[in-house]
Amino acid sequence: MVAQDPDVLYWPQYLTPEDADQLYEHCSGALAWRQETIRMFGRVVLQPRLQVWMGDMAYRYSGRTFEPTPWDEQLTALARRFQDELQVPFNSVLCNWYQSGAHSMGWHSDNEPELGNEPVIVSVSIGAARRFVLRQRSNHQQRLEYLLGHGDVLVMRGRTQQRWEHALPKTQKPVGARINLTYRYLLRSPQP
């Protein structure tokens, strides 16, 4: 079998609009959202989004360690659904809240060593639709783009994190708020 490159599954409206509405209400109200700082080129800057790291272990990226908040019941139920669907375990979820078009996520790969070689990352989108873009590391002209809407799920797996980067670009257009949940499996806690 030829390996998919990138290996991306896209399941539009995986959640019904009603379930997605309910999940949005729940997440926006019940999670302990924070606007975190990270170190970028030696400077400490606020991230252009709110975040919650949830799960069994701490997570380390961009020079910071994030201690987890305990599992939420609804987000645990979703993790079980994805485990059944994809036959791989998930023990963490990074929640991102983009409150306007000015909130974004820059180019990166989810390639921290704790995620292992070929991580399976499941991304759930709720709220306003936003562009999600992938580009090949070795050729930035090679791109793939999805408009991730309310209830959509996108899965990245195989060598996608090794060979591709992804981003959620800012937009000047007036857009509503969007919450994104990315389920991951951490092999171990980060090494100090």
Ligand SMILES: O=C(O)CCC(=O)C(=O)O
């Ligand atoms: O918001 C998104 O769709 C992307 C989130 C993402 O790439 C991440 O959390 O690593």
Ligand SMILES: [Fe+2]
């Ligand atoms: Fe990512």
